[in-house]
Amino acid sequence: MDRAYKVYSIQNGTVIDHIPTPLALKVIRILGLGNEGIMTIGIGFRSKKYPAGKDIVKVENHVLSHDETNMIALIAPDATINIIKDGRVFEKRQISLPSEVRGILACPNPNCATNKLGAEKHFFLEDRKSVTYRCKYCERATVIEADLLSSN
Amino acid sequence: MVSFRNKSVISIRDMSLDDLKKIVDTTRFVKESNPPDFMRDKTVATLFFEPSTRTRLSFESAVLKSGGSVFGIANPGSSSQSKGESFADSIRTVAGYCDVIVIRHPVEGAARMASELSDTPVINAGDGANQHPTQTFLDLFTIKESLGTLDGLKIGIVGDLKYGRTVHSLTHALTLFGAELTFISPPALAMPEHMLNELDDRKIHYMNMEDMKDAGKRNLDILYVTRIQKERFGDTQEYEKVAGSYRITGETIEILGKDIRIMHPLPRVDEIAEEIDKLPNALYFTQAHNGIPTRQALLGLVTGGLD
Numbered sequence: 001m002d003r004a005y006k007v008y009s010i011q012n013g014t015v016i017d018h019i020p021t022p023l024a025l026k027v028i029r030i031l032g033l034g035n036e037g038i039m040t041i042g043i044g045f046r047s048k049k050y051p052a053g054k055d056i057v058k059v060e061n062h063v064l065s066h067d068e069t070n071m072i073a074l075i076a077p078d079a080t081i082n083i084i085k086d087g088r089v090f091e092k093r094q095i096s097l098p099s100e101v102r103g104i105l106a107c108p109n110p111n112c113a114t115n116k117l118g119a120e121k122h123f124f125l126e127d128r129k130s131v132t133y134r135c136k137y138c139e140r141a142t143v144i145e146a147d148l149l150s151s152n
Numbered sequence: 153m154v155s156f157r158n159k160s161v162i163s164i165r166d167m168s169l170d171d172l173k174k175i176v177d178t179t180r181f182v183k184e185s186n187p188p189d190f191m192r193d194k195t196v197a198t199l200f201f202e203p204s205t206r207t208r209l210s211f212e213s214a215v216l217k218s219g220g221s222v223f224g225i226a227n228p229g230s231s232s233q234s235k236g237e238s239f240a241d242s243i244r245t246v247a248g249y250c251d252v253i254v255i256r257h258p259v260e261g262a263a264r265m266a267s268e269l270s271d272t273p274v275i276n277a278g279d280g281a282n283q284h285p286t287q288t289f290l291d292l293f294t295i296k297e298s299l300g301t302l303d304g305l306k307i308g309i310v311g312d313l314k315y316g317r318t319v320h321s322l323t324h325a326l327t328l329f330g331a332e333l334t335f336i337s338p339p340a341l342a343m344p345e346h347m348l349n350e351l352d353d354r355k356i357h358y359m360n361m362e363d364m365k366d367a368g369k370r371n372l373d374i375l376y377v378t379r380i381q382k383e384r385f386g387d388t389q390e391y392e393k394v395a396g397s398y399r400i401t402g403e404t405i406e407i408l409g410k411d412i413r414i415m416h417p418l419p420r421v422d423e424i425a426e427e428i429d430k431l432p433n434a435l436y437f438t439q440a441h442n443g444i445p446t447r448q449a450l451l452g453l454v455t456g457g458l459d
Contacts, residue, residue, distance in 0.1 A: 111259055112260050113265045117259055119268075127349075136261070139163060139282055
């Protein structure tokens with residue numbers, strides 16, 4: 001049986017499911033996770049939705065905030081979030097694109113103050129449908145691609 | 153924004169319709185009434201991290217005509233940045249020396265960054281290919297002065313619509329006034345898709361065309377001309393052919409109608425024939441001169457002298 005529960009079930013924490021393979025590690029990086037204790041990562045599970053497979057990330061004993069889980073929508077808009085308490089699904093959370101993104105999105109304009117003068121990376125949502133964000137500094141609109149995202 | 157007192161002026165994107173009207177109305181007040189010394193006791197720093205003699209002199213003249221004092225750097229070689237001081241430190245230091253910072257910088261977003269580092273208001277005098285808001289303010293004032301209104305005008309913009317920051321800022325501002333826009337350019341220099349999407353979102357009527365002759369049917373009030381730069385073309389012959397087909401001559405006036413007003417942010421090379429200069433259609437020298445009252449008005453609003 002190729003079922004998702006090949007990955008450990010957790011008692012408390014956050015489960016991020018339906019991440020298209022191979023973006024699990026990218027999700028962990030953009031959330032800046034690393035010192036939150038035990039994390040289980042499953043890569044390449046079979047999925048009806050994703051012919052290339054899906055990834056799962058389980059973060060034990062850490063409930064991600066809405067602002068954090070919304071960041072996942074930047075690269076995996078159809079990911080599902082379950083908050084687990086005492087072994088049960090406490091909250092099924094919808095994610096939506098964040099209205100602003102700080103720190104993790106690099107401006108592709110090489111002549112932008114974020115790249116040349118050390119201004120903080122800061123984008124505002126411009127168009128939800130095309131996942132376009134506008135840089136606060138150089139004001140260029142950018143369609144988000146996973147490559148533009150990195151950890152803080 | 154509406155009250156500009158102690159506020160930075162960075163981008164047309166930050167401006168509401170009321171903000172733009174306030175600047176245009178204040179400019180008219182300055183030009184018509186010539187109010188005395190409203191910048192008395194105010195000091196303005198002009199920090200030009202890239203050379204732009206025309207814009208710098210225009211700001212400095214505006215300060216002096218309003219009774220203020222001005223100091224600054226005219227080129228990057230004369231700043232302590234050339235000794236390795238960071239941009240942030242330069243701005244924080246100068247902010248303590250003056251009441252307003254006017255900044256020009258080759259990096260896009262430098263003016264906004266400066267405004268965040270400084271409690272002293274910052275006016276953007278051009279940041280790379282991004283914004284040059286005072287050019288747009290003086291363009292709007294010139295149109296209002298010439299036609300008596302800014303509402304619902306038919307405006308054609310010709311030339312390099314892809315890279316021209318002046319064109320993008322002006323287009324953005326004109327949409328707030330409900331203009332009907334005609335974009336005339338070679339396909340390779342057409343208005344970028346993201347700008348057209350913005351116009352669609354705002355339900356603005358516009359038309360793209362390649363041939364100036366087709367603009368004759370659009371009943372334009374204004375034709376705004378920008379330079380097609382040689383470096384956009386790999387082939388000099390191709391450049392000359394394209395640039396020549398957008399040159400404004402007496403024939404263009406015949407096509408567009410005798411009431412057409414011709415504007416240009418200057419400097420021009422040869423995109424407008426000199427025969428146009430003496431015609432009543434030529435607004436571009438008035439436009440350039442309007443840079444002074446426009447910048448006086450903005451400085452007066454920011455420092456509170458004209459609030």
